[in-house]
Ligand SMILES: Nc1ncnc2c1ncn2[C@@H]1O[C@H](COP(=O)(O)OP(=O)(O)OP(=O)(O)O)[C@@H](O)[C@H]1O
């Protein structure tokens with residue numbers, strides 16, 4: 442799949458007409474073009490990068506002559522002399538210019554390549570303009586049609602992470618696989634602290650094979666595997682604001698939590714949850730005219746959200762602090778929430794995100810990002826919580842989201858528009874494609890059909906920080922890890938030889 446067979450510099454098509462965003466080319470026989478394929482028109486130092494977005498048939502023959510020739514063919518009468526297949530009948534492709542490369546720098550393509558220019562397939566060397574930033578974020582391999590090049594796309598994590606990443610696809614198209622790859626590579630360095638809320642317990646098992654896992658990866662679970670820590674959160678770590686936009690309270694219930702917090706401070710939850718109240722508390726309740734019915738319902742709501750396997754009246758005092766310290770130090774923290782109700786998972790996320798965000802607000806340090814699966818659970822119209830606050834103003838403090846979803850259309854438009862980098866995988870639902878295309882950094886209007894047809898791991902990265910929407914292919918996680926380990930083993934043996 443990696444190597445391009447045949448002569449890579451061979452001219453395989455030629456421009457014969459059209460206009461800037463709709464150039465018509467003729468395909469050379471025996472060199473089939475693919476939708477999404479990247480081609481290069483070269484003129485001295487200038488290269489124009491073009492992409493195929495449609496394929497049509499062309500013929501020199503009149504329709505009647507074609508029908509006649511087809512009849513001869515179907516009825517087994519030789520038609521070779523009529524057809525001279527390759528010259529008279531051919532494939533035309535519609536392509537658009539996606540970038541102009543000069544002296545290794547890519548710019549938006551504003552001019553047309555000369556009429557009749559010959560085009561060749563793209564090669565790794567044409568992509569030297571893709572940068573190698575100091576804070577690398579893996580974005581897959583450049584893809585030309587369905588061909589994966591060996592050239593990797595490395596995004597600038599310092600720009601991309603704090604301004605949010607959206608990973609959107611239909612089910613089973615490779616969202617989780619892509620995220621494993623991205624996080625595995627992030628384990629190489631400690632420039633960013635990453636919190637992963639893992640509702641399917643998928644991530645730790647994958648990431649722990651990384652050579653840096655022992656010091657750069659921390660995992661928490663209510664039923665920890667080897668190497669993971671026990672997830673327990675102490676009552677005193679829970680504050681009334683952690684519930685906003687996460688656990689639905691009525692105004693009266695919300696007010697009651699705040700009144701308790703104001704009066705009892707960090708002990709507020711004990712007081713609400715206490716089965717037997719002290720007489721002083723009862724007197725306080727009576728004085729505040731807190732309705733017994735409200736308190737009873739509030740107690741039940743809290744009991745449901747505060748899953749006993751996680752939330753402890755005793756124990757777990759340091760968990761929130763330890764996780765925040767790890768994020769501040771640029772470690773990756775995976776929290777397994779697989780056996781918990783969605784409310785409980787999101788409450789844990791809210792507590793940890795609040796603390797991480799609050800620390801960065803007070804003292805911006807390392808970049809942080811929070812990976813959240815099924816993101817519309819917290820990024821919804823009319824819902825205001827810590828995740829929507831991060832989406833709106835996290836960038837100022839270096840805190841971002843990596844939001845994963847099948848349903849981007851459920852995320853409010855202004856939040857979608859704020860997510861500066863979108864990794865768009867295959868999606869059969871046109872409504873979803875529209876939401877993504879409508880909020881992308883580049884004009885992807887012509888790419889809707891291509892997005893519908895993307896295979897597992899094939900994606901388009903559209904980012905404010907890239908000159909063009911880059912077609913990419915993410916490798917299967919296991920394949921990437923095997924390749925990385927081979928490279929690092931080779932590197933180690935070279936280092937040994939020169940030591
Ligand atoms: N780039 C890829 N190359 C090969 N196989 C892949 C690739 N990406 C994903 N797969 C395979 O496809 C399947 C689904 O992938 P994955 O779980 O990542 O999809 P998903 O989008 O997260 O699905 P879901 O919507 O269920 O969360 C897995 O078996 C995975 O190994």
Ligand SMILES: [Mg+2]
Nearest residue numbers: 615616617618
């Ligand atoms: Mg998944």
